[in-house]
Amino acid sequence: MTKKKLIAGNWKMNGNLASNDALVRAIAKGMGDAACHVAVCVPAPYLAQVQMLRAGTQLELGAQDVSTHEQGAYTGEISASMLKEFGVRYAIVGHSERRQYHGEADATVAEKAKAALAAGITPIVCVGETLAEREAGKTEEVVKRQMAAVIHANGHCISEIVVAYEPVWAIGTGRTATPEQAQQVHALLRAQLKAATAQVERIRILYGGSMNAGNAAALLAQPDIDGGLVGGASLKAVDFLQIIAAA
Numbered sequence: 001m002t003k004k005k006l007i008a009g010n011w012k013m014n015g016n017l018a019s020n021d022a023l024v025r026a027i028a029k030g031m032g033d034a035a036c037h038v039a040v041c042v043p044a045p046y047l048a049q050v051q052m053l054r055a056g057t058q059l060e061l062g063a064q065d066v067s068t069h070e071q072g073a074y075t076g077e078i079s080a081s082m083l084k085e086f087g088v089r090y091a092i093v094g095h096s097e098r099r100q101y102h103g104e105a106d107a108t109v110a111e112k113a114k115a116a117l118a119a120g121i122t123p124i125v126c127v128g129e130t131l132a133e134r135e136a137g138k139t140e141e142v143v144k145r146q147m148a149a150v151i152h153a154n155g156h157c158i159s160e161i162v163v164a165y166e167p168v169w170a171i172g173t174g175r176t177a178t179p180e181q182a183q184q185v186h187a188l189l190r191a192q193l194k195a196a197t198a199q200v201e202r203i204r205i206l207y208g209g210s211m212n213a214g215n216a217a218a219l220l221a222q223p224d225i226d227g228g229l230v231g232g233a234s235l236k237a238v239d240f241l242q243i244i245a246a247a
C-alpha cells in the first residue's frame with residue numbers, strides 16, 4: 001500500500017505574528033498541490049493566526065503538546081477539544097524536550113496520545129534514545145519501552161497514530177542518523193506495531209532530528225520512513241519546501 005508521506009514542521013518556541021505570516025504564506029504558496037501531507041505544529045498562541053492563514057490551502061495545522069485532561073483545574077494546560085476548535089489536525093506528544101524538561105514519563109505520553117485521539121486529533125508520538133543510551137546498546141530497549149506504553153494505553157486505536165523516531169542526539173545538533181541507522185529503528189518499531197494491530201500499514205513513522213534539504217531525500221527513500229518531523233529547517237520556507245519536494 002502506498003500512503004502519502006507526512007512532512008510536519010515543529011516550530012518549537014519560535015515565531016511571532018509578522019514572521020509567522022511570511023513563513024506560512026511562503027509555504028502555502030510554494031507547496032501548491034504537494035504530493036505529501038504537510039503540517040506546521042505551532043506555538044499555541046498562534047493557532048488562530050495560522051488557522052486563518054492556511055484557510056483554502058493544503059497546509060494542515062498541528063499543536064506541540066496536549067493535556068491528558070479534558071477540562072478543569074489544570075492551570076496552563078490546553079485540552080484536545082480546545083485545540084480541535086482551532087482546526088488542529090495533529091498534536092505532537094512526548095517530544096524529547098518535554099520528556100527532558102517537563103519530566104513527562106512514558107505513561108503520561110500515552111495518556112496524551114489517548115486524549116488527542118478521543119478528540120479526533122492525530123497524535124504524533126515521539127520516541128527516541130539519548131546518546132548515552134545508544135552508546136550503551138540500549139536503543140532498541142528504550143524505543144520499544146516508549147512505544148509499548150502508547151500501544152498499551154490505546155488498544156485498537158493505535159492504528160490512528162503517527163510515530164516519530166527522533167534520536168535525541170540528532171535533535172538540533174546537525175548530527176543526523178544515517179538513513180540506515182534510522183531505517184533499522186523504523187523497521188523494529190513497525191514490527192512492534194504490527195504485533196499490536198492488523199492495520200499497521202496505516203501508521204506513518206516519521207524520522208526527526210536534523211532533517212534538512214540536503215539529507216531528506218536519502219532518509220525518505222528508506223522503506224519504513226514515511227515522512228519527517230522537522231525542527232530548525234521548518235523555520236525557513238526555502239528549506240522546508242525542499243524537504244516537501246523530496247517527499
Ligand code: PGA
Nearest residue numbers: 171172209210230231232
Ligand atoms: P531538528 O528538530 O530538526 O531541529 O533537529 C527536530 C525535532 O525536535 O522535532
